Structures are given as structure tokens and as C-alpha cells.
Amino acid sequence: MKEFEFIKLLKEKCKGCGSTPGIGDDAALFDNFLVAKDIVCEGIHFLKATPAEHVVLKVFSANISDIAAMGGTPKYVLLGIAVPKAREGEKKNIIEAIKKSAGLYDVEVIGGDTASASNDLFVSLTVIGKKGRFLLSRSGAGKGERVYLSRPLGLARISLEKELGADFDIDAFKHYKMMAEKELGEVLGNVGTVTSCIDISDGLGRDASHLSEESGVKIVIEEKRLPFSHLKQFDVDKVDYFINSGEEFALLFTAKKEHAVDSYLKDNGFEVHDIGYTQKGSGVFLSNGAKRISISSKGYEHK
Ligand SMILES: Nc1ncnc2c1ncn2[C@@H]1O[C@H](COP(=O)(O)OP(=O)(O)O)[C@@H](O)[C@H]1O
Ligand SMILES: Cc1ncc(C[n+]2csc(CCOP(=O)(O)OP(=O)(O)O)c2C)c(N)n1
Ligand SMILES: [Mg+2]
Structure with a gap:
């Protein structure tokens, strides 16, 4: 089962969970706040040899981009990271890269979770943004535009x-x-x-x-x-x-x-x-x- 079929089935199963609007757009909206999440995985989004500082900027950009696509302003992020032993020496660079990326996008890191990893590096963000005056969605285009x-x-x-x-x-x-x-x-x-x-x-x-x-x-x-x-x-x-x-x-x-x-x-x-x-x-x-x-x-x- 590939990505889009998985998301489609999940969306059907999770219908009625109470969140509005839920799965299906670049971010979800709750009380004027936009929330989105993207993960990057070694071997899929970057290589074992890729310096971690680049990986960190990519995960920030992917998440901020989802808030931009909804017409909002990103404000806060929660960072999830699992670092393998092989990257122990990169941990200080990772922290510097998190600080730099948060500064570039003017967002505050307000929490997250840290774990060790057996082999591969994983980094994920949850981004919280403020809705703009108008919510942009994937579903609003009409014909003749x-x-x-x-x-x-x-x-x-x-x-x-x-x-x-x-x-x-x-x-x-x-x-x-x-x-x-x-x-x-x-x-x-x-x-x-x-x-x-x-x-x-x-x-x-x-x-x-x-x-x-x-x-x-x-x-x-x-x-x-x-x-x-x-x-x-x-x-x-x-x-x-x-x-x-x-x-x-x-x-x-x-x-x-x-x-x-x-x-x-x-x-x-x-x-x-x-x-x-x-x-x-x-x-x-x-x-x-x-x-x-x-x-x-x-x-x-x-x-
Ligand atoms: N594992 C998951 N659990 C719940 N919702 C998911 C999951 N993966 C993707 N989604 C939702 O499916 C929609 C499409 O996801 P995706 O194509 O990754 O969008 P994006 O490019 O904005 O990250 C989004 O609303 C996203 O929140
Ligand atoms: C080693 C490696 N192989 C392939 C790619 C290309 N690639 C990986 S995921 C992806 C698409 C976007 O990633 P996804 O996780 O689907 O982002 P989302 O749509 O959820 O924002 C692309 C083009 C890459 N960046 N690195
Ligand atoms: Mg995604």
C-alpha cells in the first residue's frame, strides 16, 4: 500500500474523530491555529553521509511550507529527533542548526521529543501557525481561473x-x-x-x-x-x-x-x-x- 492509498484509508477510518477540518490539506485548523507535521527519514529524504545541519533545515522548510500553503504565519514548533550513535559527533551541530533554522523562519521551539536510534537519523517537526485573514485550502479552485x-x-x-x-x-x-x-x-x-x-x-x-x-x-x-x-x-x-x-x-x-x-x-x-x-x-x-x-x-x- 503506497502513501496516498494509506492516507485515503486512514482518513476514512478516522472520520468522525471530532477534529475539523482534519486529514486532507496542508495543515489542520483549530481555533485560528494551523497545525502541520512532516518527518524526514535517512535513505528516503537524505543520505547517511548528508551532514545533519542540512537535514534540519529541510525539515523546517517542509513544515513552514505547509503553513505558508494555508496562508498562515508559522509561530511555534515541536521537534522530534532520533539520533544514531554514528552521528554522536554531530549533536552540537544539530543544536546549532535547529537554532539557526528557527531564527531564519522566526519560529520558537517550544518542545519535542528526543530518542536514540539504532541506525538511521529521523527528524520531525510539528508546526503551529496563526491563520491568516483567509484560510487557503486545496479545495477552493473554481473553473475558468x-x-x-x-x-x-x-x-x-x-x-x-x-x-x-x-x-x-x-x-x-x-x-x-x-x-x-x-x-x-x-x-x-x-x-x-x-x-x-x-x-x-x-x-x-x-x-x-x-x-x-x-x-x-x-x-x-x-x-x-x-x-x-x-x-x-x-x-x-x-x-x-x-x-x-x-x-x-x-x-x-x-x-x-x-x-x-x-x-x-x-x-x-x-x-x-x-x-x-x-x-x-x-x-x-x-x-x-x-x-x-x-x-x-x-x-x-x-x-
Ligand atoms: N500518518 C498520518 N496520519 C494522519 N494524517 C496523515 C498522515 N500522513 C499524512 N496525513 C495527512 O494527509 C494529508 C496529505 O499529506 P501529505 O501529502 O504528506 O501533505 P503535505 O505535503 O502537506 O505534507 C495531510 O492532511 C496530512 O496531515
Ligand atoms: C536520498 C533521497 N532520495 C530521494 C529524495 C527525493 N524525495 C524524497 S521524499 C520526496 C517528496 C517529498 O517528501 P514527502 O515526505 O512526501 O513530503 P510531504 O509531501 O509530506 O511534504 C522527494 C522528492 C531525497 N530527497 N533524498
Ligand atoms: Mg507530509
């Missing part, structure tokens, strides 16, 4: 492949340094015209498909609108790397064209990209002239 992306995608995958041994001229640890869109998320949660939002953790295709499914609309990404200049120096299939790069922590969101959210954001210092539109139907498609291909499953899913 524009689809916006906060920044170009692809470099996280290229740098991950470099860490895994590929010969790219890029920092092998860049994918640990992809920062969450904290400030943009706060702005999006206050404009009032953003209809839905999700962060890019698995990849554009798969994350757009979560938004498409939850909102009940088809999403069409227009290839000619995708910004590719950041991938110029890399000898890769630019479209594939753009739509199939996870752990980017960019935001994908929708709004009606007449609300000109992109111009408003530009006036406020955020240059976002208008990459496509929604329409009646289902699925996520990449269009290039008359050609349309399904990209709903382009991205990462845990086994």
Missing part, C-alpha cells in the same frame, strides 16, 4: 541527483536549502482573492493533481508559459525536470484572472508566474499547442 506558481522548478531535483552521484555543476546540498515561501504565504492569506493553494513537495504534476482532485477541476499547464532560463546550463529534459522535481517548497495557487493577483503581488515585491488555467473536468495536463499530456502522476510517492 488562472494557475500561478511562485518560482521556477527543477533545481531541487538536479541538486539531489548531484548528491546521488550525477555530474551537474550545482551545489549537491542545494535541495536542502530550498526555502519555504513564508512571506508570500502570509500575503496570499490576506489578499482575499486567492481561491486555492498547495506547496510543491512531491512535484508539480502530483501536487497540482491534489489541488485538482480536492477542488473538482481540471488543471491545464501551458508549456509555453513555464520559465526555463534557470535550467539553461543543464543538459536535461527541461520540461520533465520542471514538472517532476519535489521538495521545491514553491507555492501553486489559483485566482480569477480579473483579480490580477499577479500584478498585485508584483507591486508588493513578489514576481509569480501565470502558468495555466483551470476548467471543467478532472486531471492535470501539460499543453503544447494542440498536444495535451496527462502529468497527474509526475512526482514523488512514498512506497
